[in-house]
Amino acid sequence: MSFVVSPATLAEAVAFLAEHPDARPMSGGASLVAMKNARLIDASHFVSLARIPNLRGISRSDGNWLRIGGMTRHRDLASSDLLNGSHAVLRQAAGQIANRVVRNMGTIGGAVGNADPAADYLPALACLSAEVEITGTEGARRVAMTDYVTGWYETVLAPGDIVTAVHLPPADPGPAVWRKLARVPGDYATVSVACMRSGDRVQVAVGACGPGPIRSPDDEAALAGRLGDALAVAAFGEALAALADPVDDVRGSAAYRLRLIPRMVAAAIRDVTKGAG
Amino acid sequence: MMAGKQVFTLDLNGKEVEVLARPDATLLDLLRDDLALRAAKRGCNQGVCGACTVMIDDLPVRSCLTMAGACEGRKVQTLEGYVADPAMQALQKAMIASGGVQCGFCTGGVLMTARNLIAESPRPSGDEIRAALSGNLCRCTGYARIVEAVAKAAEEVAP
Numbered sequence: 001m002s003f004v005v006s007p008a009t010l011a012e013a014v015a016f017l018a019e020h021p022d023a024r025p026m027s028g029g030a031s032l033v034a035m036k037n038a039r040l041i042d043a044s045h046f047v048s049l050a051r052i053p054n055l056r057g058i059s060r061s062d063g064n065w066l067r068i069g070g071m072t073r074h075r076d077l078a079s080s081d082l083l084n085g086s087h088a089v090l091r092q093a094a095g096q097i098a099n100r101v102v103r104n105m106g107t108i109g110g111a112v113g114n115a116d117p118a119a120d121y122l123p124a125l126a127c128l129s130a131e132v133e134i135t136g137t138e139g140a141r142r143v144a145m146t147d148y149v150t151g152w153y154e155t156v157l158a159p160g161d162i163v164t165a166v167h168l169p170p171a172d173p174g175p176a177v178w179r180k181l182a183r184v185p186g187d188y189a190t191v192s193v194a195c196m197r198s199g200d201r202v203q204v205a206v207g208a209c210g211p212g213p214i215r216s217p218d219d220e221a222a223l224a225g226r227l228g229d230a231l232a233v234a235a236f237g238e239a240l241a242a243l244a245d246p247v248d249d250v251r252g253s254a255a256y257r258l259r260l261i262p263r264m265v266a267a268a269i270r271d272v273t274k275g276a277g
Numbered sequence: 278m279m280a281g282k283q284v285f286t287l288d289l290n291g292k293e294v295e296v297l298a299r300p301d302a303t304l305l306d307l308l309r310d311d312l313a314l315r316a317a318k319r320g321c322n323q324g325v326c327g328a329c330t331v332m333i334d335d336l337p338v339r340s341c342l343t344m345a346g347a348c349e350g351r352k353v354q355t356l357e358g359y360v361a362d363p364a365m366q367a368l369q370k371a372m373i374a375s376g377g378v379q380c381g382f383c384t385g386g387v388l389m390t391a392r393n394l395i396a397e398s399p400r401p402s403g404d405e406i407r408a409a410l411s412g413n414l415c416r417c418t419g420y421a422r423i424v425e426a427v428a429k430a431a432e433e434v435a436p
Binding site: 098 | 283299300301303322323324327330336337338339341342343344345346347349390393394408409411412413
């Protein structure tokens with residue numbers, strides 16, 4: 001039996017989760033309730049975050065960073081005019097999650113908390129060097145997206161922790177692109193690539209090919225100034241494929257994914273260098 | 278209060294309704310099993326098929342993925358609440374006229390999603406309609422006629 005409780009403050013939610021080890025925080029419910037219906041989880045309580053103030057919406061914070069509250073829905077991100085320049089990669093990713101009805105429910109905090117290896121936000125956030133804001137009994141802390149996933153469906157989250165926001169570094173003029181290959185629109189990705197360009201450098205993250213998003217700052221540095229060099233771009237894509245750990249599943253074999261990575265990475269880099277001098 | 282059940286007030290189809298829900302009931306369970314409102318169907322119970330789609334605060338959501346206990350104080354509308362809605366009537370008539378209803382199981386969910394689409398995007402293109410309905414599965418595979426019906430109804434009710 002999963003009782004729903006709806007605390008009015010974040011402090012109450014954190015305290016409730018600390019006192020009830022079998023309770024789970026609930027944002028949009030799109031994944032959590034599906035797991036309950038499939039009897040994959042048996043939570044004593046679902047702690048709804050819906051009534052807690054300041055968890056929804058996008059705001060500017062210190063140093064022109066962007067704070068996106070964990071309860072911000074895919075729908076809101078997909079249509080946000082605050083996600084410009086490099087941040088557009090997140091807007092593009094949000095607009096391709098599932099379908100318009102599920103986008104009315106699901107939230108970025110819930111998706112990051114669930115950390116499905118094929119989920120769309122994680123590579124987009126890794127590409128942007130975003131940070132995850134986590135609130136637990138010790139207060140709030142921030143963890144780089146690239147350090148957040150520790151294994152298959154495993155993250156740095158401790159029991160009772162809540163993903164309260166994600167923070168984006170100031171936007172680069174960009175451009176940025178989100179490329180997702182899926183069997184049908186709205187499905188989880190077979191392979192996804194998030195790519196942004198900053199001058200003669202790119203930041204690239206690959207999704208759905210390992211427990212968490214794949215990024216390689218060293219290889220990005222080696223590619224700096226050579227974005228138009230097809231051999232260098234191909235070597236960069238091969239380097240990311242070498243870091244991948246894909247599995248065989250209904251969306252494609254591991255071997256297929258390894259072949260897709262360099263091609264999709266090269267296509268994404270072409271997208272963000274079009275028209276650039 | 279009955280042990281193990283939660284009592285709360287729901288704003289349902291324009292009326293304040295006092296409900297008694299099992300604590301782990303979804304909104305779909307509550308609507309179908311306790312309130313006998315059966316336009317929303319239980320298909321996959323995983324949020325994939327779209328047959329259970331209802332409106333919460335005027336946006337379509339999956340009732341199978343919504344906990345009943347999280348709906349207190351929110352505006353819930355099922356297809357039954359749209360009997361007097363001209364846009365919904367236009368959609369229903371167009372669905373019948375175009376042959377968009379076959380077994381009927383998906384129809385309620387299709388209507389809810391389409392009702393929201395034509396409210397947010399008058400005169401949607403075929404591609405917009407197909408994208409909007411991509412989360413509503415019709416296992417009779419009568420998609421072409423459903424898309425045609427939505428386009429026809431949208432044209433009729435567009436300002």
